[in-house]
Amino acid sequence: MVLSRFMPKNPQFSAKFAEAARNAHATAQALVELLENYTDVEAKVRRVRDLEHEGDRITGEITNMLASSFIVPFDREDIIALNAELDDLVDDMEDAARKLSLYGVERPLPEMARLARVVERQCALLAQGMPLIEDTGRIQELAGLARQIRTLEDEGDTISDEVQRTLYQGVTDVPGMIRAMRGGEIVNLIEDASDQAQRVAKTVESILLKNA
Secondary structure: OOHHHHOOOOHHHHHHHHHHHHHHHHHHHHHHHHHHOOOOHHHHHHHHHHHHHHHHHHHHHHHHHHHHOOOOOOOHHHHHHHHHHHHHHHHHHHHHHHHHHHOOOOOOOHHHHHHHHHHHHHHHHHHHHHHHOOOHHHHHHHHHHHHHHHHHHHHHHHHHHHHHHHOOOOOOOHHHHHHHHHHHHHHHHHHHHHHHHHHHHHHHHHHHHHHO
């Protein structure tokens, strides 16, 4: 007998994970806005940072709920993993925005905005699916969303590979080398966010399969 099928639900966790996913999507939207409309940079970076702080608040609330809850909707280890992965997703996006400001980037690489748009689409799918995380009747729907997230991650890898192939072309001086290195670092951070979105989707799939 699979006891988890008969475990009473605790909808607080689903609500909080849905809130975290919506915050991740808002962060991705703010990063896209920063990169596609590269004006008022410091204000837009602060917006991303504020959303990261909001994500930290939600992460802390989930941690506290887990510590104080006897009844949980699925394995505690899965709750811990999903909470950490959503937090890391937002952290990667905030780190990319912060580096744009820290390095004084005058003009971001076009691929940065393309990658950020990929992450935004992934986060939109996570925000769509996360409220259904305890609904075992929607497994196929959530599996379809996860497949879309994986496809987008592949698209992000392709964009990142394009950058790596051309990043140092025509670079002949030290300042140019530094700019290229910093650009590559920011691209990698946005790609990390895309990879992290896929990890979140895989964890959600695993939770559903365990409790189906």
